Amino acid sequence: xxxxxxxxxYWRHFREKYRLIGGKCENGHVHFPKRPICPVCGSREIxxxxxSGKGKVLSWTIIRNPPSGFEYYKPYPLALIELEExxxxxxxxxxxxxxxxxxxxxxEVVTKKIREFEEDGIILYGYKFRPxxx
Amino acid sequence: xxxxxxxxxxxxxxGEHWKLALRDLAVEAVFNAMDDxxxxxxxxxxxxxxxxxxxxxxxxxxxxxxxxxxxxxxPAVKIEAACASGGAAVQEGVKAVLSGLxxxxxxxxxxxxxxxxxxxxxxxxxxxxxxxxxxxHGASFVALNALVMRYYMKTHGYTxxxxxxxxxxxxxxxxxxxxxxxxxxxxxxxxxxxxxIADPLKxxxxxxxxxxxxAVIITTPEKxxxxxxxxxxxxxxxxxxxxIDTINLANREDLLTLKAAKIAAERAYKMAGVEPKDIDFFExxxxxTIMAALSLEALGVAKKGDGAKLAREGQIAIDAxxxxxxxxxxxxxxxxxxxxxVYQTVEAVLQLRGEAPNQVPNAxxxxxxxxxxxxxxxxxxxLRRV
Numbered sequence: 001x002x003x004x005x006x007x008x009x010y011w012r013h014f015r016e017k018y019r020l021i022g023g024k025c026e027n028g029h030v031h032f033p034k035r036p037i038c039p040v041c042g043s044r045e046i047x048x049x050x051x052s053g054k055g056k057v058l059s060w061t062i063i064r065n066p067p068s069g070f071e072y073y074k075p076y077p078l079a080l081i082e083l084e085e086x087x088x089x090x091x092x093x094x095x096x097x098x099x100x101x102x103x104x105x106x107x108e109v110v111t112k113k114i115r116e117f118e119e120d121g122i123i124l125y126g127y128k129f130r131p132x133x134x
Numbered sequence: 135x136x137x138x139x140x141x142x143x144x145x146x147x148x149g150e151h152w153k154l155a156l157r158d159l160a161v162e163a164v165f166n167a168m169d170d171x172x173x174x175x176x177x178x179x180x181x182x183x184x185x186x187x188x189x190x191x192x193x194x195x196x197x198x199x200x201x202x203x204x205x206x207x208x209p210a211v212k213i214e215a216a217c218a219s220g221g222a223a224v225q226e227g228v229k230a231v232l233s234g235l236x237x238x239x240x241x242x243x244x245x246x247x248x249x250x251x252x253x254x255x256x257x258x259x260x261x262x263x264x265x266x267x268x269x270x271h272g273a274s275f276v277a278l279n280a281l282v283m284r285y286y287m288k289t290h291g292y293t294x295x296x297x298x299x300x301x302x303x304x305x306x307x308x309x310x311x312x313x314x315x316x317x318x319x320x321x322x323x324x325x326x327x328x329x330x331i332a333d334p335l336k337x338x339x340x341x342x343x344x345x346x347x348x349a350v351i352i353t354t355p356e357k358x359x360x361x362x363x364x365x366x367x368x369x370x371x372x373x374x375x376x377x378i379d380t381i382n383l384a385n386r387e388d389l390l391t392l393k394a395a396k397i398a399a400e401r402a403y404k405m406a407g408v409e410p411k412d413i414d415f416f417e418x419x420x421x422x423t424i425m426a427a428l429s430l431e432a433l434g435v436a437k438k439g440d441g442a443k444l445a446r447e448g449q450i451a452i453d454a455x456x457x458x459x460x461x462x463x464x465x466x467x468x469x470x471x472x473x474x475x476v477y478q479t480v481e482a483v484l485q486l487r488g489e490a491p492n493q494v495p496n497a498x499x500x501x502x503x504x505x506x507x508x509x510x511x512x513x514x515x516x517l518r519r520v
Contacts, residue, residue: 013266031385033266033267039380039385058285058389059281059282059284059285059288059389060281060284061277061280061281061284061332061333061334061335062330062332062333063272063273063274063276063277063332064329064330064331064332064333065252065253065256065274065276065331065332066253066256066272066274067253067256067257067260067269067272067273067274068251068253068254068256068257069257069272070272071253073272076272078271078272078273078277078281078332079281080281080285080383080384080389087384087385088384088385088386089384090267090268090271090273090281090382090383090384091271092271092272103288114270114271114272115270115272124270126270126271
């Protein structure tokens with residue numbers, strides 16, 4: 001998959017991927033990304049909620065054999081991050097020495113380039129997580 | 135209720151088949167299964183396949199394979215459930231027979247993976263994950279399993295060595311399987327010294343990219359008798375279950391529970407009227423060593439957190455209480471993704487007929503468990519000697 005023609009496929013997730021917009025049902029269950037029905041209680045009354053982007057590393061890996069399109073970054077760390085509102089998010093870690101990553105480490109969201117397609121292709125941006133900037 | 139029996143089983147060796155196309159592999163497996171049953175006609179075909187589109191630009195496998203195998207103008211479709219496509223295809227074939235709508239059904243699982251560049255193969259395999267929320271971020275399938283592996287080791291206090299024992303066991307058994315991709319045993323150090331693909335997951339924790347096809351013929355006992363298939367060839371599909379879990383790993387209720395496997399297993403056990411202790415051998419989905427550990431827990435063979443302990447205590451070998459991967463499993467036999475569930479079925483059939491190269495003594499009941507996605511789509515099937 002070298003040149004995606006469906007730009008709209010990525011544009012439709014701008015808000016979630018730039019601002020970490022999740023869903024919150026009428027009973028207060030928060031999830032990410034926003035879903036049409038609450039996975040906990042089944043309510044369809046879901047409102048959008050912007051997540052803080054603060055969380056802790058639950059587990060991580062260093063990708064050495066990436067899927068095509070990500071060769072440029074290798075090796076790169078990928079983590080499951082438990083956000084302070086509860087949901088778990090999968091994202092790359094950035095601005096960090098892989099040796100320093102640890103369980104429970106505090107991280108915060110940052111908008112970064114995710115992927116670039118060649119020549120006249122588009123550039124994708126989205127969330128990554130990094131150690132908090134004091 | 136009607137019963138379903140498998141009366142024929144066949145496969146191709148798993149490997150890098152540079153000279154063979156997807157259709158060649160599938161047709162060979164179908165012919166082997168039909169010859170094994172001693173029949174020359176089937177009335178329906180189910181094809182288990184995961185990603186023929188990206189890998190070889192071929193969909194519509196029902197038409198392709200039925201046409202090339204000369205099966206005539208029968209109904210034929212492709213069944214897709216990620217890496218559980220083979221297991222799902224077998225179950226769809228059984229359902230068709232149990233419903234009474236179809237009476238001699240062929241099921242073939244096939245995948246041709248070596249025609250692609252490695253990084254493209256890595257990408258295609260990740261199509262089983264959530265494209266927008268996992269692959270978008272550069273997650274490979276191996277990486278998702280590595281995230282689970284690290285969390286499992288931390289939570290239950292295991293080391294990389296503990297999980298490596300599953301790979302060693304698979305290779306010990308695969309060494310005797312003429313159809314296995316890796317017909318050699320390995321040492322623990324071999325696993326531990328292999329390079330990281332996604333830390334802490336190493337090359338030898340993972341199953342290989344490969345090609346292969348396997349097939350079975352399913353019918354009712356009445357029809358099998360009518361066709362003159364000797365009873366020694368029959369293996370009953372005694373129970374089956376299937377369930378899904380969240381496609382996105384991050385949305386899982388509990389990262390370390392294969393809930394879909396648990397539900398599927400409960401259904402299969404209930405239908406077959408058996409418990410885990412009644413099962414003589416398990417062909418589980420060890421695409422990665424961590425999945426072997428979690429599967430044993432989900433199937434009720436080990437308590438939560440004790441899956442890897444079974445390997446450490448030597449309880450998974452052919453002559454132990456819970457033999458797993460009797461023909462090498464996905465690790466050593468190979469994992470041609472959409473074909474794997476059918477390979478497991480063929481191997482279980484051979485065990486139950488007493489024809490396995492690595493025979494489990496007096497095997498009467500066997501179980502196959504096939505995982506699609508990172509535990510998101512799972513089939514469990516219980517097979518019994520007739």
